[in-house]
């Protein structure tokens with residue numbers, strides 16, 4: 034087992050606790066104003082989906098000793114999701130989690146650091162944030178990749194034909210909070226990267 038996988042397993046166990054499944058775990062390192070965020074910084078990572086009012090996950094830097102200077106945020110999914118009901122603090126597969134940072138060391142927060150399309154249950158993804166987590170932002174047909182099949186739905190969002198909040202968030206490649214022509218280049222880059 035590689036160190037990377039071992040690290041992910043430890044973090045997943047620590048973050049998910051008694052909840053076995055179907056949560057999503059995103060872990061990795063974080064920068065603020067070009068400087069690495071550490072366990073000693075007053076920085077909280079939290080996630081929301083546009084369709085629910087409350088946090089769907091939160092992690093205070095330094096609160097998990099085994100994580101060290103890494104963050105590890107668990108995104109809670111609706112355990113009985115059949116598309117008809119959603120708790121105020123859980124996401125449904127297919128929605129786009131927006132990951133933010135705030136706290137005493139983030140004076141201009143909250144700052145959007147990633148848009149994460151939840152394409153399946155039990156995802157574990159490593160990320161360097163702020164940034165694009167490959168296969169998440171730009172994925173519209175929810176098959177966990179960004180390819181030619183995603184172009185038409187991406188264009189529909191930019192044209193305003195599709196005004197679904199989660200699709201708008203998934204099209205916001207440059208983390209400005211809106212979807213517009215400035216997101217096109219990064220979307221094309223994601224396709225070319227085969228993400």
Ligand SMILES: [Ca+2]
Nearest residue numbers: 172174176178
């Ligand atoms: Ca896709």
Ligand SMILES: [Ca+2]
Nearest residue numbers: 205207209211
């Ligand atoms: Ca944007």
